[in-house]
Structures are given as structure tokens and as C-alpha cells.
Amino acid sequence: KEAHCLGDLLMKAYYGGLEVDIAAVIGNHETLRTVMERFDIQFHCVSHEGLSRAEHNAKMCEQIDRYAPDYLVLAKYMRVLTPEFDGHYPNQIINIHHSFLPALNGAKPYHQAYARGVKIIGATAHFVNNELDDGPLIEQSVINVDYHYSAND
Template identity: 55%
Template sequence: MDKYILLIDTEDAKGLVYNISKVLFANNLNIEQNAEYVDSETNKFFMRTIISGNVSKNILLKELNEVLPPNAEIKLNKKTKKDVVILATKETHVLGDLLIRYIDGELNADIKAVIANHEDLRDLVEKFGIPFTCISAEGMEREAHEDLMIEEINKYEPELIVLAKYMRILTSKFVGNFPKKVLNIHHSFLPAFIGANPYKQAHQRGVKIIGATAHYVTNDLDEGPIISQDVVRVDHSYSWQDMRKAGRNVEKIVLSNAFQLLLDDKVFVHGNKTVIL
């Protein structure tokens, strides 16, 4: 029996859950899981429901629209693996972790390709039987390089794009081609510690907590809606190299957690925040 994930983002109103459930029942669909959230400040209602049965998508969406407030956003996604493209540069820790999780069956994804701007990671990626493409940015204008990247990415029609320490700032043109599809990971020192070697800067300041943040990519650099975060405690005995090692471990965990949330359709974008159901 097919399973679907129903996602609803709308203005809050009385009887929403009742009316939605009534439509699902009338279509002989079974609710297997359900989660809801109401943001009282903005009067917004969010709902994620896993349903099973024989779904007539057009009929179901039409009937749901009839019982929901105007301008409600409704998505009905079949519970299948999402097509994914990963962008990388030279660092191995995040990419390697994702590839191992993928091969172990932990990720509900179909990784179509890894695209990088350096050749360094080719051997690693091809060991996992995943296509690797290098599009060097050497001697190219940023926009010209991005045009080639966009063209290559579009060959795979990905539902998600993961920046596995892809060390290039993306232009608004790139972001506009893939709205709400690009996931990034960075250390939580930004913007407190920016530029070269943030771990060395943090060590010099004597920080006691380091961490990582996974977020959507938007036109505002490193300010997109946050999906997942985590921290680890450090102390005076840590060298900056120790801090970097601890930080990289956190980056791996945070990115994989955020990635899984997106693969499972658990993330709603709400302004510059996210609602996770």
C-alpha cells in the first residue's frame, strides 16, 4: 500500500484538524502518523501527516483546498527516496560521513552525483560508486562558473542539494534556481569568528563551547532558516587543532541530522525560521 506525506501550512482556524481528517476518511485513507503546531504570534498552522491507501492526488488536493482557509499551502509527497546532488570542494569529513551513511542505508536518499570545484575528492566518491564531476573555477568569473554548475546540477533534477563544505559563496542567481533546496553546514562561530582559521581565533578567545549550524541557503550569507544545531564543550587544555577536530565531528552530526529531516519532509519554512514536525 502506498504511503504519502501530507504537508499543510495555513492560517489557523477552528476545526482544521477535524476537517482535514474528515476529507482523509472520506477518501478511505488511513492516518499513520500526525503532528501539528500553531504559532500563536503569527496565527499560522502547520501539519505533517503520514497517510496510506490508494490516493487520487488531484481529488484529494481539491477537497482539502475546499475545507482549508484561502492561500493554504498543501503538499502531498509520495514517501520515496529523494534525488540528491552533493557539492564539495576539498574537505573529506562531512562528505565521507554522508557517503558512509548513504551506503549503510541510513539516508532516505538517492545520491545522483557529487560535483566539486577540485579533483581532490574523486577517488573517495568513486569508491562508493557515485558519479563525480569536477568543474574547476580556476581562471573563471564567478557567474560563468556557476552557469556551468547549474547546467550540471540540472542534469540530475535534484530535489535537494547539499553543500558538503563547498567553499564558494553562491550568488543570488544560483540560489534563485534552487529555492528552498540547498542545505549548508558551517561552524557556529559565524559571525563571531569569520575569515581564515576560525578555530584558531576561537582558541585565542578562550571559548568554552563550539558547535555547528545547518541551514537553508538564501541570498543572505549564512543567515538562512536554521534546521539543526549542536554544540560540544571544550576547555583550556584544547589546542586549536583539538577544537577543529571536535568541531568537525559536530559538523558531521548536525549536517546528517538536518539532511534526514529534509529527506523525511519534516521541515517547514516559517519566515526566517523553521518548524520541525
């Protein structure tokens, strides 16, 4: 398993390899709170439990708008956004998808790669549009597949 892509962004920003100002991290799980505290970055958890997708996206927008960011980066945010959310931040949302797009899109790209015998896997940063994993590509990286492990590893 690869490290969490947010951790990579934090380290690059901290050491100057990525010239960005990370104003806050807003997620739907508490798991990253302690990491954000170590980096002295504001963390807000907006749980999706018991909410419709539209309700959750509206609550996310409330938190995000407090910071007026230039860009939003989705780093392992595994929920589909509503068109209203996308429209609220036109050309501002960057998704870091855990596969080599456009070949392996959706929620389980490693399973797709394993089933097809794909020899490389990777990650893709792309701008978000109203189609799942279909926006303009920004950057891609690949590694060779080691089939000593299963897709779940």
C-alpha cells in the first residue's frame, strides 16, 4: 500500500517542494485530525452519516467557504460530489485519483487492474467536472505492479 496522498502533499508543502498554502483540511472522517494537529493545520470533520449527498455537500461548502480557497484538493475523498458542489467551485476542484486515468476509473481501480492483469498502476491529478473521473488531466505517476499481493493489499 502507498502512503496517504495527503501526507505526501503535507511533506512537500512543509519542505518547500510544493509551493502552496494549505489553509485547512476538511474531511468526512476524524482519522486525519491528529496528523493535522502535528502540522498545525486546521481540521474540520463534516460527517456524512445520516445526511443526503446534497445535505453533506452543503455542509462541506459552509466550511470551505470560510477559507475562500483558490483550489480544493480531494485527497482520498471517496464520495461523489453533486453537480451543485462542482458548480459552486468551477475549475477549482482537483481530485487525486488512485489510478491511471482514464483507464481505471471509479471506486475500485486496483481490483480492475488486478482482474485485467495490468502491469502498471498509478495516480492521476485532474480537474473535477460533472463526469466521474473525467476532468482535464494535470499530472500522472505510475509504478510497476507486483502481483505477489492481491488487489486488497
